Amino acid sequence: MAIWRPFTQEKTASPSVKISRGSGAHLFAEDGRQYIDMISSWWVNILGHANKEIADAIYKQACILEHVIFAGFSHAPAEELCDKLAGFLPKQLRRFFFSDDGSTAVEVALKMAYQYFKNQGISGRNIYINLEGAYHGDTIGAMSAAGNDSQYHSTFSEFFFKTFTVSFPNTIEEEEASLEKLKCFLDARAEHVCALIVEPLVQGAAGMKMYRAEFLEKIVDEVRKYGILVIFDEVMTGFFRTGTMFAMDQTGVIPDLICLSKGITGGFLPLALTIATDSVYEAFYSDDWKKAFIHGHSYTANPIACAAAIKSLEILHRAETQSQILNIAKTHRDCLAEGLPNVTSKRTLGTIAAFEFESSQQANDVSAHMFRNGVIVRPLQNTMYFIPPYCISVDDLQYAYSLILRDE
Ligand SMILES: Cc1ncc(COP(=O)(O)O)c(C=O)c1O
Secondary structure, X not given: OOOOOOOOOOOOOOOOOOEEEEEEOEEEEOOOXXXXXXXXXXXXXXXXXOOHHHHHHHHHHHHHOOOOOOOOOOOHHHHHHHHHHHOOOOOOEEEEEEEOOHHHHHHHHHHHHHHHHHOOOOOOOOEEEEEOOOOOOOOXXXXXXXXXXXXXXHHHHHHOOOEEEEOOOOXXXXXXXXXXXHHHHHHHHHHHEEEEEEOOOEEOOOOOEEOOHHHHXXXXXXXXXXXXXXXXXXXXXXXXXXXXXXXXXXXXXXXXXXXXXXXXXXXXXXXXXXXXXXXXXHOOOOOOHHHOOOOOOOOOOOHHHHHHHHHHHHHHOOHHHHHHHHHHHHHHHHHHHOOOOOOEEEEEEOOEEEEEOOOHHHHHXXXXXXXXXOEEOOOEOOEEEEOOOOOOOHHHHHHHHHHHOOOO
């Protein structure tokens, strides 16, 4: 077998499960087994698998225009998608830059933030502030932005640019100390910082770690005193994952840049957007070519991906999808409240639920048990989380919870 798999130690990992078909929240393997996809296939399939309406939209677009260079040319699907998204964003955020995945959406934001200052003749702003435990993707810039302590990327730390890490507050009491350290750092170094980057309200890969909007608002207030830009990485949290269209909507913050990807096409095709405020955009708007944002990808704004995203947005905002989202949130709350005696740190936000076992081994054992019983999960160390497609039935979700209560 020639395939080298992502996030996999090939020597010790089991062979891949060969999936032949998907339908709604379910995946069907070649050996005839059936699984509930409790992690929306790395958090992208927000509307479930093989959604017929999105498939039809893709087919229709592929017959009209499959791709065109996006420098010097445009097309209706890209323009329509941006218009539609603008309707769900604060009016300040209306400059849409396309790329291909979450990592590139973050790279774009990081580069824009840095160049924003350079274009205004301000040099030396080359430090980024992050939040302890952050994950922003696997390209060099995205890895750097997560900082040297990143559990995934320390191998490459000698390549990383400079960051300051805000301590993650595990309790409300810890918020003050974390904020004080940030203030001290800013007193000394603020004029060297270009941006704060955070996953708002929930840090995904860190283990669905949740923190208060009030804390986020406070760190944003502090950095903004020094003109530092604010980047919200909503690659995981976007498109109702946290119960609202964006996690941003549950905070009093309008960031300068927001990164979107994952759920944007309903999980059908890779696509990403970095959306900037007018004020960021204006720093690039010039007669000087060097002040342009010289960045682009071959598949920028692929029309088929844009068509999938337009259809996905339409389905997302239907009353039935919205009530499904509420049902998932309620089922999470009810099931977490009802017990799960063998877990701790139970938490939920919108369609995300997470809880912890004593050890990674225990979480892996439970995950194996769930897999044998037809549920796909993927613990992050000792954290188990459920982040299902919005079309999942309450029965399927309750079934997954029932497997946690096993006595094996
Ligand atoms: C918050 C966040 N940002 C960025 C990324 C990177 O996205 P991608 O894997 O599409 O490059 C991820 C991926 O999990 C993520 O969770």
